[in-house]
Every structure is written in structure tokens, then in C-alpha cells.
Amino acid sequence: MILLFLSVSIGSLGKVLNEAGVQNVTLTNSVFSGSDNGLRIKSWARPSNGFVTNILYQNIVMKNVENPIIIDQNYCPNNQGCPGQTSGVKISQVTYRNIQGTSATPTAMTFDCSPSNPCRGIRLEGINLSYMNRQAQSLCSNVGGTTSGVIMPNSCL
Ligand SMILES: *[C@@H]1O[C@H](CO)[C@@H](O)[C@H](O)[C@H]1NC(C)=O
Numbered sequence: 001m002i003l004l005f006l007s008v009s010i011g012s013l014g015k016v017l018n019e020a021g022v023q024n025v026t027l028t029n030s031v032f033s034g035s036d037n038g039l040r041i042k043s044w045a046r047p048s049n050g051f052v053t054n055i056l057y058q059n060i061v062m063k064n065v066e067n068p069i070i071i072d073q074n075y076c077p078n079n080q081g082c083p084g085q086t087s088g089v090k091i092s093q094v095t096y097r098n099i100q101g102t103s104a105t106p107t108a109m110t111f112d113c114s115p116s117n118p119c120r121g122i123r124l125e126g127i128n129l130s131y132m133n134r135q136a137q138s139l140c141s142n143v144g145g146t147t148s149g150v151i152m153p154n155s156c157l
């Protein structure tokens with residue numbers, strides 16, 4: 001079965017200090033079309049003991065999606081209410097496997113993780129995302145992980 005999505009978000013997490021974690025989520029065989037965001041994990045830039053771990057995204061097709069792959073840990077609307085301006089949410093063991101298609105923006109992969117809690121164990125396994133028939137870009141900050149197979153845009157991990 002193929003599922004068609006507009007976007008799939010985990011978050012916004014970490015608005016409060018004590019929050020349950022998110023773990024063991026798998027999304028497979030899905031198509032995203034014309035979305036603002038594809039595979040998004042988002043957290044507030046606030047202290048929190050929350051976490052995200054053991055997430056698998058597999059066999060996903062993107063059609064003209066604005067942020068096909070994005071982790072954003074710097075959510076702080078109007079720059080207010082974010083003491084320290086970093087997220088306490090710990091993100092680890094997130095795998096992106098066989099993600100193909102087109103980005104509607106030049107940056108197809110964004111890993112904008114917390115300076116105080118860098119993302120760990122991000123795995124890219126076979127990524128082929130382009131922007132207007134050209135090479136797209138990837139953006140990394142405070143992230144560690146590994147790659148295997150073809151990775152387009154080039155990995156910044
Ligand atoms: C998540 O998966 C791990 C490893 O398989 C398991 O030990 C843990 O109990 C699972 N957590 C939940 C909430 O199901």
C-alpha cells in the first residue's frame with residue numbers, strides 16, 4: 001500500500017521541561033506531494049528532558065516538497081520564551097533510507113540541531129533529492145551520523 005501525505009511532523013517537542021519521549025516510529029512506502037514539509041522533526045529551543053530516538057523513514061517519494069528532510073531544533077516564534085535559546089530534546093538514531101524525488105527549495109536536507117544536545121546517530125542510506133533538475137544542498141549544524149550508498153545532495157554529516 002502507498003500512502004500519500006502532505007507532511008509528517010514529530011513535534012513541536014520540548015515546549016515544557018518534562019515531556020514524554022518519542023521512540024520507535026517507522027514510516028514506509030509513502031508519497032509526499034506539494035508539501036511545506038516532508039519528514040520533519042521539530043523542537044522548541046527550550047530546556048526539556050524530552051527525546052526522539054529510533055525513527056525509520058523508508059521508501060519515500062517526494063514531489064515538489066519544500067523541506068523534504070528537516071530536523072529543526074531552533075523553534076522559537078518571535079524569539080520569545082526560549083531561555084538559553086537551545087533545545088534540551090535529545091535526538092538520536094534517525095534513519096532515512098531510500099528517499100527520492102524533488103525539493104521545491106534549494107535546501108533538500110536540513111539538520112539544524114541543538115548546540116547543547118547535538119543530534120546523534122543520523123543515518124542516510126540512499127538519498128536522491130534534486131531541485132529544479134539541479135543539485136540541491138544540504139545544511140548541517142550540531143549533527144553526527146553516517147551515510148551509505150548514493151547521497152544527493154552531498155551529505156554534510
Ligand atoms: C522501543 O524499541 C526498543 C528496542 O526494540 C524496546 O526495547 C523498547 O521497549 C521500545 N519502546 C516502546 C515504548 O515500545
Ligand SMILES: *[C@@H]1O[C@H](CO)[C@@H](O)[C@H](O)[C@H]1NC(C)=O
Nearest residue numbers: 100101127128129130150152
Ligand atoms: C536520481 O533520480 C533521478 C531522477 O529520478 C534519476 O534520473 C537518477 O538516475 C537518480 N540517480 C541515482 C544515482 O539514483
